Amino acid sequence: MIEIAQINKSFDGKNQIIEDLTLTVPDGKIVGFLGPNGAGKSTTINMMTGILPIDKGRISLNGIDIEKEPLKAKQIFGFVPDRSDIFLRLKGLEYLNFIADIYQVPEEMRQEKIKYLTEQFAIDHALGNYIQSYSHGMRQKIAVTSVLLHDPDIWILDEPLTGLDPKSSHALKQMMREHADKGNTVFFSSHGLEVVEQICDEVAIINHGKLLFYGTIEELQAKYQTDQSLENVFLELTNDA
Amino acid sequence: MMRNTWEVTKIMLKMQYSSGGKHSNTWIYALLAVILIPFFLIIMMQVFGAIIENVYHMLTEVNQESMLLGFVLLFITAILLFFSFITILSAFYFSDDITAYIPLPLHPYQLLIGKAANPLIYNYLISAVIFIPFLFIYGSISSAPILFYVYGFILFIFFPIIPFTIVAIILMFLMRYVNIAKNKDRSKIFMGAGSLIFVILVNVLVRLNLDDAALMSAFTAYIQEQEGLLKMITTIFPPAYFGALSLHFANSWQGLLAIVALLAIFIITALLFIWAGQRFYLKGVRGMSSGSKGNLSEKASHKLTKQRSILKTYIRKEIKIIIRTPAFLMQCVVQPLFFPVFITVILFLDLGEGLSSLGSVTPEKNLFLILFMLSIVMLSINATAFTAISREGPSRKLNLFLPIPFHHLIFAKLLVAYLIPLIPFILITFIGIYVNIPIHILIGWIGISLLYNCLAVIINFLIDVYSPKLHWTDEQELFKGRFTPLFISLGQTAFFGIITLILWNTNMENVYLIMLILLIAVAGLTDIAKTYLKKKITLETLQNLDN
Numbered sequence: 001m002i003e004i005a006q007i008n009k010s011f012d013g014k015n016q017i018i019e020d021l022t023l024t025v026p027d028g029k030i031v032g033f034l035g036p037n038g039a040g041k042s043t044t045i046n047m048m049t050g051i052l053p054i055d056k057g058r059i060s061l062n063g064i065d066i067e068k069e070p071l072k073a074k075q076i077f078g079f080v081p082d083r084s085d086i087f088l089r090l091k092g093l094e095y096l097n098f099i100a101d102i103y104q105v106p107e108e109m110r111q112e113k114i115k116y117l118t119e120q121f122a123i124d125h126a127l128g129n130y131i132q133s134y135s136h137g138m139r140q141k142i143a144v145t146s147v148l149l150h151d152p153d154i155w156i157l158d159e160p161l162t163g164l165d166p167k168s169s170h171a172l173k174q175m176m177r178e179h180a181d182k183g184n185t186v187f188f189s190s191h192g193l194e195v196v197e198q199i200c201d202e203v204a205i206i207n208h209g210k211l212l213f214y215g216t217i218e219e220l221q222a223k224y225q226t227d228q229s230l231e232n233v234f235l236e237l238t239n240d241a
Numbered sequence: 242m243m244r245n246t247w248e249v250t251k252i253m254l255k256m257q258y259s260s261g262g263k264h265s266n267t268w269i270y271a272l273l274a275v276i277l278i279p280f281f282l283i284i285m286m287q288v289f290g291a292i293i294e295n296v297y298h299m300l301t302e303v304n305q306e307s308m309l310l311g312f313v314l315l316f317i318t319a320i321l322l323f324f325s326f327i328t329i330l331s332a333f334y335f336s337d338d339i340t341a342y343i344p345l346p347l348h349p350y351q352l353l354i355g356k357a358a359n360p361l362i363y364n365y366l367i368s369a370v371i372f373i374p375f376l377f378i379y380g381s382i383s384s385a386p387i388l389f390y391v392y393g394f395i396l397f398i399f400f401p402i403i404p405f406t407i408v409a410i411i412l413m414f415l416m417r418y419v420n421i422a423k424n425k426d427r428s429k430i431f432m433g434a435g436s437l438i439f440v441i442l443v444n445v446l447v448r449l450n451l452d453d454a455a456l457m458s459a460f461t462a463y464i465q466e467q468e469g470l471l472k473m474i475t476t477i478f479p480p481a482y483f484g485a486l487s488l489h490f491a492n493s494w495q496g497l498l499a500i501v502a503l504l505a506i507f508i509i510t511a512l513l514f515i516w517a518g519q520r521f522y523l524k525g526v527r528g529m530s531s532g533s534k535g536n537l538s539e540k541a542s543h544k545l546t547k548q549r550s551i552l553k554t555y556i557r558k559e560i561k562i563i564i565r566t567p568a569f570l571m572q573c574v575v576q577p578l579f580f581p582v583f584i585t586v587i588l589f590l591d592l593g594e595g596l597s598s599l600g601s602v603t604p605e606k607n608l609f610l611i612l613f614m615l616s617i618v619m620l621s622i623n624a625t626a627f628t629a630i631s632r633e634g635p636s637r638k639l640n641l642f643l644p645i646p647f648h649h650l651i652f653a654k655l656l657v658a659y660l661i662p663l664i665p666f667i668l669i670t671f672i673g674i675y676v677n678i679p680i681h682i683l684i685g686w687i688g689i690s691l692l693y694n695c696l697a698v699i700i701n702f703l704i705d706v707y708s709p710k711l712h713w714t715d716e717q718e719l720f721k722g723r724f725t726p727l728f729i730s731l732g733q734t735a736f737f738g739i740i741t742l743i744l745w746n747t748n749m750e751n752v753y754l755i756m757l758i759l760l761i762a763v764a765g766l767t768d769i770a771k772t773y774l775k776k777k778i779t780l781e782t783l784q785n786l787d788n
Contacts, residue, residue, distance in 0.1 A: 046638075049641070049642040050641055050642055050784075051638050051641040051642055051784065052784055053781050053784045053785065070644075070780065071644045071646060072644075074642060074643060074644035075644045079642050081638055081639075081642075083635050083638075085635050086635055086636040086638075086639060087558075087562070087636050087639075089561070089562050089565040089566050090558070090561060090562070090565075091545075093537060093542065093545045093546065094545060094561070096546075097545055097546045097547075097554075098554055098558050099643070100546070100548070101548060101549050101550070101551060101553075101554035102551055102554065102555075102643050102644065102645055103643075103644065104548075104551070105548075106548065107546065107547065107548040110546055110548070111542070111543065111546050114546065124536075125536050127536075127537055127542070128536060128537040128541070130565075
């Protein structure tokens, strides 16, 4: 479970990027995090993952405060950042092993998982190559694989499907579903509303650092008394962006 | 056409020198420049002014003072050739930003001119430090006419480009053939460093094989001829001959002819450079290293997936990235190696015999102080430490969301930055043994240098934490336009230089006492730096680097 309680963030001390944001993401659900560019999605995710300090408020992951016990909290979640151009000078397998070492995944288990996951994402043939030579989609796949390696309870994914081919996208969506069905949490940001509509149990929409809506898509349509597509409701909601 | 070239050059320079962050440290640079530049200039003018004056008067006796001009131009040429190897390799071949420019409708030579701008700025800076003070010292000693300074200015503008274009043409030609190798990064590094070592070796071999008797008879013949010595020393590099001649005969038509000849050489080399660039440059840069075979055997796979501790795995990752990134390898590992190589070359040259007995003839106190200052100069600037955080670039977020204990992270970075400068230091130590430095001095020097290395690593690391360059698009940008490490290094040199000067001039002759004083000074400062680092640098500091 992810609990975000009245968090605030400002980079210059004047303009609030995130203002009193409160959100609880329950176990067993896939939650889509939506908002226009500059709404505060990445800032929120960065605070959830310990990349940015929180000015005010509290974020806890399965009850562990990210600010107070960062190491413990970081063991619980796996994160796919929005940028995939990381550790370009490492070979694919070296990167996966680096992550496995950081999370102290036992040798036998990591070997099994690397084999299974890289076959699933069809990158097993490129593990000896430098990440630098990978396409954007392949880099995304290696980043997703690295998260799945240590089997975290909570998945936090920033635009995870961008650049994936249909087969890998399908495989990842299926994995997300299976992970949530086991009682875990999947929280992901996306620009693709169709994907959100397809796989999310609930959506959170923010704009100007404030939460505009949190609930199921049906609740969203009911609230705005419309049977319009999510895209239209989203546009209407964030119209003043 | 010219407009496009200018635009590309401007953009390339902007990419190299923009801070990328929100902090502008211009005022600090200005302040440091105002304090440090006159300090070093005064020292240089004082030390070299007297030497130049003596040599000048000695040479005027035999009517060969033009040799001094030729010698300085040759000296500048040697240094520029040496540095051009490094800067051209870095800018032309180890910088990935070229891929962003290749799709633009530009000729290869236009990209090349843009790429050349930054290394040329370095050439001008180096030649300004040597040539401008020399020009004024020589001018005032010889009561030179105004045309001397005019020609001096023309030389300053055009002369540094000539060695640069020569090195560029050679490297472009070589790289065009290296670029077919599978691991392009590695082969380029080997080729670059190899060609430089080859040049040094040839130089050493030629010098070693010189027949002293033949040299003496040539010398006596040349000395009787007008401008004979100048001719003798500049036969290997005619631009230095014409440059020197133009200054020497500034007031006559000979000077004018010489400067015209020099400009003609400049135009020829520049045209050759453009021609070679158009023909070879892009063939040498396109493509990238893909690593080994994509498919790994079961055995290789198992080897690569061994479990290690967090600290060990992080240290390995740091080292791998430095070794595999040409820009990092060049700046952090290879470049510091040139200093000991340079000293080795000097040892094998004319000064060899004098220097090899240096250890046994110099008073112990003075010897120790010289060695101590050598360590300060070598270790005070540490590229591995002042890029410790910035090197991560887009990967830096991982440090924050991965469960890596903060002290492991910092320790791994400091340890790697501590170990890499030890490679050139070990080389220098061997040279120390070769020149017969007494064992107690050697041990004292190694001990204090190892301790000072801690201090230098912490200082350089703090520089990176307080003024990081995180938003780079190309690894080269980490090293360009970052003057703080240089100024801080000069500051350290000045600080310890003053202590050394005081100790040098006191009556204290006991070398152990000198060692103890310096040890206390370095240990005290290291402790302060360590305490500061522990207290002030926290996880939050890293979290806030972007803001």
